[in-house]
Amino acid sequence: MxxxxxxxxxxxxxxxxxxxxxxxxxxxxxxxxxxxxxxxxxxxxxxxxxxxxxxxxxxxxxxxxxxxxxxxxxxxxxxxxxxxxxxxxxxxxxxxxxxxxxxxxxxxxxxxxxxxxxxPLLRSGAVGKAEVTRIAAALRLEPGQLVDAAWVDNGPGWLGLLLDSAQTVLALDPDWAALAGRDVGVLGPYPDREQGRVGAQVEVRAFCAGKGMSEDPVTGSLNAGLAQWLTADGRLPARYVAAQGTALGRAGRVHVRREEDQVWVGxxxxxxxxxxxxxxx
Missing domain, CATH: 3.10.310.10 (Diaminopimelate Epimerase; Chain A, domain 1)
Known part of the structure; x- marks a missing residue:
């Protein structure tokens, strides 16, 4: 036992x-x-x-x-x-x-x-155009909803997408067959007026088709990779809270902070x- x-x-x-x-x-x-x-x-x-x-x-x-x-x-x-x-x-x-x-x-x-x-990220930087196009189609994204993409792989294999809004993130309905073989994390910002109500600055979702799963409720490795990418260039602040799991009826809150070159996820x-x-x- x-x-x-x-x-x-x-x-x-x-x-x-x-x-x-x-x-x-x-x-x-x-x-x-x-x-x-x-x-x-x-x-x-x-x-x-x-x-x-x-x-x-x-x-x-x-x-x-x-x-x-x-x-x-x-x-x-x-x-x-x-x-x-x-x-x-x-x-x-x-x-x-x-x-x-x-x-x-x-x-x-x-x-x-x-x-x-x-x-440290095992793979970072730009994602090939053909791969971005395939993932965007699998997530049924409309023109203008995808802001940027990058590899944010710290072990599980994450590909990260920055979308235009938290609302877009929450509305995603992936084509799972088209997403097969890839683990994709998406993040979108909440408007300033909604951040106090939600208790978070961004909404995150993790689609784990590469591991034979569907959606992971709340994901520390993904949030770590996204933070390393998006705080480094100032698109996210050095301290923020990410909501995750909302689409699954969860109430995940991931606390992120950057101290110089080190990101902490709690x-x-x-x-x-x-x-x-x-x-x-």
């Missing part, structure tokens, strides 16, 4: 963020058992906590979707850090812990909320399920 936690991430409202399943002390499990359990939970991600293997790490995590293992993902990082601390984990530093994952070491700060240091974390799980064969 293994200790088990299910953590809701990125929402102050109970059960309206993005849940992650966390299996503790998973060093006796092989990859097949991990993958099988992730398929069974059917959440966007399931993580497994392990002893670290790299100098400076407090713990190691493996991150699985129902179909693939990811080198890095945002809400599983924050949810796993929350579960590790709640289970009695003691980081080397009082105000920060270091997670080891396939993408390397990721810093997580403790404060008003947990926040992760966005890892949000609320809350354990909603505690218990044990039997992963024996």
């Amino acid at each position: 293994h200790r088990f936690s299910q953590v809701d991430v990125f929402s102050d409202e109970p059960h309206r963020g993005n849940p992650v399943a966390v299996v503790h002390a998973a060093e006796d499990l092989d990859e097949g058992q991990m993958s099988s359990f992730a398929r069974w939970t059917n959440l966007s991600e399931t993580t497994f906590l392990l002893p670290p293997t790299q100098l400076g790490a407090d713990y190691r995590v493996r991150i699985f979707t129902p179909t693939v293992e990811l080198p890095f993902a945002g809400h599983p990082t924050l949810g796993s850090a929350h579960a590790w601390l709640e289970a009695g984990g003691e980081p080397r530093a009082a105000d920060e812990l270091v997670q080891e994952c396939a993408a390397g070491l990721v810093r997580v700060r403790r404060g008003e909320r947990l926040e992760l240091a966005a890892p 949000g609320a974390t809350r354990t909603v399920v505690r218990g044990e799980v039997d992963l024996s064969r």
Whole structure:
């Protein structure tokens, strides 16, 4: 039997963020058992906590979707850090812990909320014209609604689109067959008059056709990549809040801030399920 936690991430409202399943002390499990359990939970991600293997790490995590293992993902990082601390984990530093994952070491700060240091982009810069045209058609975008596009891949493979408005983002109805094989994140700004009501400056959606999923409710890795792209050139401020999950009935709020060249992505974390799980064969 293994200790088990299910953590809701990125929402102050109970059960309206993005849940992650966390299996503790998973060093006796092989990859097949991990993958099988992730398929069974059917959440966007399931993580497994392990002893670290790299100098400076407090713990190691493996991150699985129902179909693939990811080198890095945002809400599983924050949810796993929350579960590790709640289970009695003691980081080397009082105000920060270091997670080891396939993408390397990721810093997580403790404060008003947990926040992760966005890892470097593995792929950035302009997207080819043919690819932009294909994605725009798959999202059924009208002329003028697409402002810009860039690679914002920090592990999961994200292609980012800046749209003209939050309203356009919320109205998207993708052609999933045409989107197949690509993970696309979209962001659009709210008018100044609506930002106070919404509690956010932008609306984000994450379409995960490349991972055999549809839409992810609230996505830390995508928000990290979008922030690295759009705060660097001043199109987003150094501090802002992104709403995500609205189209799915969620209330995700991702808190983003840039300190010089480092982007930090944070949000609320809350354990909603505690218990044990039997992963024996």
